[in-house]
Amino acid sequence: MHEMSIAQSLVDILKEEMARHNVHRLRSVKLHVGQLSAIVPESLSFCFNVIVSGTELEGARLDMEIIPLKAFCQDCRENFEVENYTFVCPLCQGTNIRTEAGQDLSIVEMEVD
Amino acid sequence: MKISVVKDILEANDRIARQNRELFDEKGVTVFNLMSSPGAGKTSLLEKTIEAVQGKIRLGVIEGDIQSSQDAERIARFGIPVVQINTGGACHLDGNMIRDTFEEFDFDELDLLVVENVGNLVCPAEFQVGEDFKAMILSVTEGEDKPAKYPLMFHESRVLLINKIDLVPYVDCDVEKIREEALKVNPHLTIFDISCKTGEGLDAWCEWLVETVRKRKSA
Numbered sequence: 001m002h003e004m005s006i007a008q009s010l011v012d013i014l015k016e017e018m019a020r021h022n023v024h025r026l027r028s029v030k031l032h033v034g035q036l037s038a039i040v041p042e043s044l045s046f047c048f049n050v051i052v053s054g055t056e057l058e059g060a061r062l063d064m065e066i067i068p069l070k071a072f073c074q075d076c077r078e079n080f081e082v083e084n085y086t087f088v089c090p091l092c093q094g095t096n097i098r099t100e101a102g103q104d105l106s107i108v109e110m111e112v113d
Numbered sequence: 114m115k116i117s118v119v120k121d122i123l124e125a126n127d128r129i130a131r132q133n134r135e136l137f138d139e140k141g142v143t144v145f146n147l148m149s150s151p152g153a154g155k156t157s158l159l160e161k162t163i164e165a166v167q168g169k170i171r172l173g174v175i176e177g178d179i180q181s182s183q184d185a186e187r188i189a190r191f192g193i194p195v196v197q198i199n200t201g202g203a204c205h206l207d208g209n210m211i212r213d214t215f216e217e218f219d220f221d222e223l224d225l226l227v228v229e230n231v232g233n234l235v236c237p238a239e240f241q242v243g244e245d246f247k248a249m250i251l252s253v254t255e256g257e258d259k260p261a262k263y264p265l266m267f268h269e270s271r272v273l274l275i276n277k278i279d280l281v282p283y284v285d286c287d288v289e290k291i292r293e294e295a296l297k298v299n300p301h302l303t304i305f306d307i308s309c310k311t312g313e314g315l316d317a318w319c320e321w322l323v324e325t326v327r328k329r330k331s332a
Contacts, residue, residue: 002203002204002205002235002236002239002240005203005205005207005240006122006123006239009122009123009125009126010122012125013118013120013122013124013125017116017118017120021116023114023116031122036264036265036268037239037265038235038236038238038239038263038265038266039239084261084297085260085261085264085268085297085298086297086298087268087297087298087299087300088297088300095300095301097300104121105121105122105123106119106120106121106122107118107119107120107122108117108118108119109115109116109117109118110115110116110118111114111115111116112114112115112116113114
């Protein structure tokens, strides 16, 4: 249950960004949740709602998009989607892999008034 | 109005972890973050490791638990610096908690700092503390399906210690399968089969650790 810490970091960033843009009402926020990140979206939503309740962020909607794991084989230069968390190149069986997407947890967009 | 942001949510923690790391780099201290589920043998591994490497390298330990100081007391018996962090409910350590212990250590007198994380196979993997590498323990009683079920921790770790190897005859566990599954998630894992009970495999782990600490010191 580390979603509470993550929700708190999220709220801190949102407040910072709102102050920077001088806006007071948050309608929604869009997150990218990497497939490899160990986040349970429902749990993050729940924690977010608990933290913002009674604050100016109350009522804001969290939209989460799960980003699939994508990788690049540095040996044969194949781009591929990582299936079943297997970090082996499907083409050359190489393990010199660079993860390109699906590991991060980030805010991408805020809708504000 | 829509504002595009693009910010890593864990950036605040990552920033503190990077600052911790700068200090460790400056002092030439190797730091590893030890993770596993509760009861896999983190503190037992530390006890055995300290016994074996004390005299070769100078160690310090940070013990992370939700509650109690039992682990720190076990480590303090060896006469090495140890700090207990009680997270009071939080399921993982973060960069800030580690930074808060710094005044308890004299890093000029340390070669290795081990951070024993809260027992949990999920959350600790998500939070950097400023470590050089993560090491995790999976005990054979937990089953070979764990790499597939908890991929992040296996993916983030550099070392996997398969503990309680002496129990293999008594449990339904295929160690070869654990290795195979773990290497799928992370083909670069260094794996040691160990038993903290019988001492099997601990020499290889301790030699690797001492070598890693020395290499970093001279780098």
